[in-house]
Amino acid sequence: VVDQIRLWQIEGERMKSTVGFLFKDFLSAAEYEGLCQYAGDIGVLKWKNDAKRMFFVTRHEQVAAYLKSQKEKRREGG
Amino acid sequence: MPKAVKGVLVECDPSIKAIILKIDHDKHDYIVEDLDDQHLVIKESQLPRLKERLEEVLADTQQMPDESGSD
Numbered sequence A: 001v002v003d004q005i006r007l008w009q010i011e012g013e014r015m016k017s018t019v020g021f022l023f024k025d026f027l028s029a030a031e032y033e034g035l036c037q038y039a040g041d042i043g044v045l046k047w048k049n050d051a052k053r054m055f056f057v058t059r060h061e062q063v064a065a066y067l068k069s070q071k072e073k074r075r076e077g078g
Numbered sequence B: 001m002p003k004a005v006k007g008v009l010v011e012c013d014p015s016i017k018a019i020i021l022k023i024d025h026d027k028h029d030y031i032v033e034d035l036d037d038q039h040l041v042i043k044e045s046q047l048p049r050l051k052e053r054l055e056e057v058l059a060d061t062q063q064m065p066d067e068s069g070s071d
Helices: A002-014 A029-041 A061-077 B014-027 B044-070
Strands: A015-024 A045-049 A054-057 B003-012 B031-036 B039-042
Touching (some): A015 B031, A015 B044, A029 A045, A029 A061, A045 B003, A054 B031, B003 B014, B003 B031, B014 B031, B014 B039, B014 B044, B039 B044
Antiparallel strands (some): A015 B003, B003 B039, B031 B039
16 A cells, blocks of 8 residues: 555646536647637636647637637628 | 647656656557657656656666666
8 A cells, every 4th residue: 555655646746637628629820829829818828839739728608608709700801 | 720738747867767668668659659759748646657667767767777786
């Protein structure tokens, strides 16, 4: 049992897990950058990779709403 | 249209990540996306099982030097 606790502690130090959402498959750099920037601004961004156009957020509701509003704005603009 | 995939972001050092990749290799049942040297996304439902498997592997690798070193 002591061994198990010790191992658990080692593992706990070495491995950190965060529940959330991975955003991927962006068609344009502009769309990725805009959304990633927004996620950072509202403090939900945990990880990002510009080359892969992927980022991980702790909450997705606001990010998804922002994405939708951007799309609508674009549509209205023509 | 970008996609949002639910999962667990795992941050660990490359040696632990290598073990996770090896565990996943059997059935490809844990990893959603391999991100970089120290990050990957796994299925939320599989997190407890992955931790168990990781513990087993760590226990195996740590018993060997202990056994040879103690006597």
